[in-house]
Amino acid sequence: MNYWRANLLILSILLSIWFLVSFGFGIIWSEKLDAIMIGGFKLGFWFAQQGSIYVFVILIFVYVFLMNRLDKKYKSKKED
Amino acid sequence: MDAQLLTFIFVGISFSLYIGIAIWSRARSTSDFYIADKGVNPIANGMATAADWMSAASFISMAGIISFLGKDGSVYLMGWTGGYVLLALLLAPYLRKFGQYTVPDFIGTRYYSDAARLVAVLCLIFISFTYIAGQMRGVGIVFSRFLEVDIELGVIIGMGIVFFYAVLGGMKGITYTQVAQYCVLIFAYLVPAIFISILITNNPIPQFGFGDQISGTSTYLLEKLDRLNVDLGFDEYTSNTKSNIDVFFITAALMFGTAGLPHVIVRFFTVPKVSDARKSAGYALIFIALLYTTAPAVSAFARVNFIESVQEVEYENAPGWFKNWEQIGLIAWKDKNEDGKINYSSGEALDGVKPNYSDELGRFGERKVTNKPNLFNSNEVYIDRDIMVLANPEIAQLPNWVIALVAAGALAAALSTAAGLLLVISASISHDLMKKTLMPNINERQELLFARIAAAIAIIVAGLFGIYPPGFVAQVVAFAFGLAASTIFPVLFLGIFYKRLNKEGAIAGMLSGLIVTASYIIFFKFINPELNTSDYWIFGISPEGFGFFGMFINFGAALLVSLFFKAPPKNVYELVDEIRQP
Numbered sequence: 002m003n004y005w006r007a008n009l010l011i012l013s014i015l016l017s018i019w020f021l022v023s024f025g026f027g028i029i030w031s032e033k034l035d036a037i038m039i040g041g042f043k044l045g046f047w048f049a050q051q052g053s054i055y056v057f058v059i060l061i062f063v064y065v066f067l068m069n070r071l072d073k074k075y076k077s078k079k080e081d
Numbered sequence: 082m083d084a085q086l087l088t089f090i091f092v093g094i095s096f097s098l099y100i101g102i103a104i105w106s107r108a109r110s111t112s113d114f115y116i117a118d119k120g121v122n123p124i125a126n127g128m129a130t131a132a133d134w135m136s137a138a139s140f141i142s143m144a145g146i147i148s149f150l151g152k153d154g155s156v157y158l159m160g161w162t163g164g165y166v167l168l169a170l171l172l173a174p175y176l177r178k179f180g181q182y183t184v185p186d187f188i189g190t191r192y193y194s195d196a197a198r199l200v201a202v203l204c205l206i207f208i209s210f211t212y213i214a215g216q217m218r219g220v221g222i223v224f225s226r227f228l229e230v231d232i233e234l235g236v237i238i239g240m241g242i243v244f245f246y247a248v249l250g251g252m253k254g255i256t257y258t259q260v261a262q263y264c265v266l267i268f269a270y271l272v273p274a275i276f277i278s279i280l281i282t283n284n285p286i287p288q289f290g291f292g293d294q295i296s297g298t299s300t301y302l303l304e305k306l307d308r309l310n311v312d313l314g315f316d317e318y319t320s321n322t323k324s325n326i327d328v329f330f331i332t333a334a335l336m337f338g339t340a341g342l343p344h345v346i347v348r349f350f351t352v353p354k355v356s357d358a359r360k361s362a363g364y365a366l367i368f369i370a371l372l373y374t375t376a377p378a379v380s381a382f383a384r385v386n387f388i389e390s391v392q393e394v395e396y397e398n399a400p401g402w403f404k405n406w407e408q409i410g411l412i413a414w415k416d417k418n419e420d421g422k423i424n425y426s427s428g429e430a431l432d433g434v435k436p437n438y439s440d441e442l443g444r445f446g447e448r449k450v451t452n453k454p455n456l457f458n459s460n461e462v463y464i465d466r467d468i469m470v471l472a473n474p475e476i477a478q479l480p481n482w483v484i485a486l487v488a489a490g491a492l493a494a495a496l497s498t499a500a501g502l503l504l505v506i507s508a509s510i511s512h513d514l515m516k517k518t519l520m521p522n523i524n525e526r527q528e529l530l531f532a533r534i535a536a537a538i539a540i541i542v543a544g545l546f547g548i549y550p551p552g553f554v555a556q557v558v559a560f561a562f563g564l565a566a567s568t569i570f571p572v573l574f575l576g577i578f579y580k581r582l583n584k585e586g587a588i589a590g591m592l593s594g595l596i597v598t599a600s601y602i603i604f605f606k607f608i609n610p611e612l613n614t615s616d617y618w619i620f621g622i623s624p625e626g627f628g629f630f631g632m633f634i635n636f637g638a639a640l641l642v643s644l645f646f647k648a649p650p651k652n653v654y655e656l657v658d659e660i661r662q663p
Contacts, residue, residue: 005661012170019166023159023336028328032321041301042292046319049155050147050377051288054162054370061169061363068174069356072663 004075011067015060023053087485088227095265095489096242099496102261103246103254111525114251114532115182115508121256121351127364129259130348132266132493133501134161134339134365135372136212137219140266140494145469147380148387151310151318154380156331162366162373163332164339167570169362172340173349175577177358178660182350183505184343184569185513191576193653194584195518200591202509204568205343209502210542211561212344216502217547219495226409226471227488236547239496240540247500247507248536252351255500262493267371269490273474273483274375277382280477287378306381309388314427314458318384324615330626337632338562341570344501347508355663383469386476391423391462396445399423402475407448410438411465414447417454418461421445428458436463499543507536560602563624567594567631575639580657586643594635601627 026034031045039047108114121129139161147154179187185205189198217236224235246254271287278290282302294301307317316322339345348365349358390400396414403423406412413436414423421444431452443449471491474483511531516523523531568591575582575590602624605613615621622630 004663008661015170016166019163023163023332024329027155027159028325028332035319040289040292041294041303043303043319046152046155046303047292049152050158051374053159054374057162057166058363058366058370060166061359061366064170065356065359065363068359068663072356075663 004071007071008068011064011071015064018056019060022048022056027053082481084481084484085228087482088488091482091485091489092228092492095261095493098261099242099258100245102257103250106250106253106257108249108251108253108529111182111512111529111532113253114529115504115512116252116347116350118253119180119351119353121353123352123357123361124364125256125260126348126352126357126361128263128368129256129351130345130361130365131368131372132259132263132497133348134345134369134498135263135266135494136498137216137491137495139372139376140270140491141219141222141470142467143470144376144379144383144473145466147377148384148469149466151316152321153323153328154377156328156335158373158377160332160335161339162369164336165362165366165369167336167340168345168349169359169366172346172573172577173358173362174355174663175660176346176573177349177352178355178662179656180350182512183508184346184573185509186517187576188569188572188587189513189517191653191656192572192582192584192587193650194588197572197584197588197591198513198517200588200595201569201572202513204564204591204595205509206506208342208561208565208569209344209506210546213499213502213539213543214546216495216499217543220492220499221547222409222467223471223488223491223495226405227484233548236544239492239499239547240544243496243500243503244537244540247503247540248533251532251536252504255497255504256351258500259497262497263368265493266490266497267368269486269493270372270379271375272486273477273479274379274382276479276483277386277473277477278378281382281385287382288374291378291381302381302385306385309385313388313392313425318381324621326621327615327618327623327626330622330629332626334566334626334628334632335562337566337570338628339565341565341568341573342561343509343565343569344498344505346573347505348501379470379473383473383476386473387464387469388425390476392425393422395422396447397421400476402472405475406465406468406472410436411468413438413450413463415450415452415454415461415463416443416445416447417456417459423462424459425462426458426460428460429455430458430460430463431455434463503536503539503543506539507532510535560599563598563602563628563631564595566628567598567635571632571635571639575636577657577660579640580654581648582639582643583646583649585646586639586641589642590635590639593638594631597634598628598631601631 027049034045035043037044112118143157185198185201188201220239221232221236224230225232246258274287275285278287279285282290282293283296284290284293291302303319310318352358352361432455433452436450437452439449439451441449474487511528515531516528572587605624
């Protein structure tokens with residue numbers, strides 16, 4: 002698989018998670034998730050005001066990690 | 082020491098710090114001035130981006146808005162953070178690889194067209210001025226409330242400081258001042274939040290505290306807040322009231338708008354390497370998330386404290402902050418049932434919403450308003466949402482130094498954003514308009530001079546906005562994000578991910594996105610504001626969320642028109658291949 006295709010694959014997986022936690026858990030299914038309580042938080046409410054933001058941060062760092070690995074692999078291949 | 086003296090000291094110290102940094106980091110070349118010579122460490126750039134991004138709106142207004150909207154306010158939390166994922170994954174690394182000075186630079190080169198560059202410059206200037214107006218108003222509010230200085234003088238002092246480090250230091254000066262401003266603003270935001278969280282729930286971490294039990298009881302804070310809200314005739318704090326489709330569109334418009342904001346994108350041009358641009362976006366979001374995850378906790382605490390400290394209290398015994406903000410004109414009380422007690426409940430207290438104060442005092446010493454009371458409800462209190470964060474430490478009776486700290490933090494938030502915006506305005510004028518379009522023969526020294534003059538003029542215009550705030554500021558914020566989402570984001574995204582897009586397609590896309598979004602917003606916000614309800618909106622999408630719709634119009638028009646014209650020249654294909662490589 003070449004560099005650009007690998008990049009696109011990483012993007013689509015991470016952006017699906019991005020969509021799921023914010024638009025999915027925080028908005029579309031938010032009211033259903035509200036039936037579940039974590040401490041004093043309704044789960045849908047928690048995703049909308051806290052959880053989605055934590056996941057966003059994690060997503061960017063996962064992206065940084067995966068891309069750095071890909072950059073390295075690609076560079077060593079090019080030098081071969 | 083009293084709060085005002087402490088505020089003078091804190092603001093004085095922070096301002097001298099900013100000036101000191103500006104002198105230390107003067108700009109010597111255009112590359113220094115526009116992009117800090119690509120020498121900024123990714124963590125420092127993350128902090129600077131966070132300060133650049135978090136404006137007076139984030140610091141002063143956001144928690145207050147959420148306090149009144151409850152769960153509906155989540156659109157701002159998700160919308161203004163989720164955009165960084167898009168930025169980090171879809172734009173920042175590629176635009177850094179491209180390696181020029183401004184966002185219109187990329188658009189002009191990728192679409193080999195000065196017309197495309199100029200459309201981008203126009204959108205950029207409009208978006209940036211919209212934003213600056215809000216910052217200067219924030220500076221004015223803080224100065225008049227905490228230092229009892231006239232709003233005019235406050236704005237002029239703020240302008241002077243920004244002038245000094247933006248004109249002198251350019252991007253380099255701004256970057257390092259923003260790092261300092263981030264530290265000031267985040268400290269100022271977290272300290273009162275932690276204090277209040279401990280006071281109410283005995284939990285020192287506000288993010289957990291607002292989901293915790295109220296200390297000494299087994300009632301959860303949010304449970305109590307839901308009940309208080311319902312008792313006063315509001316909807317439950319933790320339930321949606323807006324339709325899902327509207328919430329979806331507003332969140333999306335804010336996210337894609339964030340990713341298309343020029344003053345944020347340009348921050349990623351300042352780091353040394355492509356991999357640094359990715360990392361930097363991650364750090365920026367951590368620094369932003371620190372405030373954005375604290376904000377909803379502040380909202381919930383402030384709401385409970387506010388209701389409990391005024392509800393059913395006799396006006397004569399009302400807390401000092403209530404009367405102070407009444408003096409500023411951001412709180413009003415109309416004793417509808419003439420019992421001398423403050424009654425707060427749902428609905429607008431006054432006919433015409435905003436209070437018109439007369440010079441007289443009422444029976445209990447309150448400022449009399451000439452508005453007729455709104456007799457459809459029993460609410461007696463008008464309160465401007467903007468004061469919740471600023472008044473929060475006073476409402477919770479925190480020590481004076483915390484109040485002073487919040488004032489310094491609010492100023493840091495407003496000034497850092499204003500400076501970042503001024504820079505993109507001046508760069509787009511001196512670089513895109515003068516050097517690249519009108520006067521290609523000027524040398525670097527002349528270009529730098531133009532950049533400084535443009536920055537100076539932009540500061541004066543921004544200051545005028547602050548002193549004579551146009552009534553439409555609140556309405557045009559929807560514009561800034563809507564336009565960024567419907568014009569700038571799509572052409573940047575397609576420019577990187579779709580090689581075949583030619584200049585005809587890009588221009589058609591930008592113009593159609595612009596026209597569709599702008600007409601929708603102008604129709605509902607300015608021409609027919611009385612029709613601005615969900616019954617009349619297309620698909621139930623409010624003007625705030627319509628930028629996302631406009632984005633699809635842009636995509637559609639760009640792809641369609643592109644097919645009818647010849648493919649971009651070969652060097653553009655090579656350029657795109659080049660920026661796709663790390």
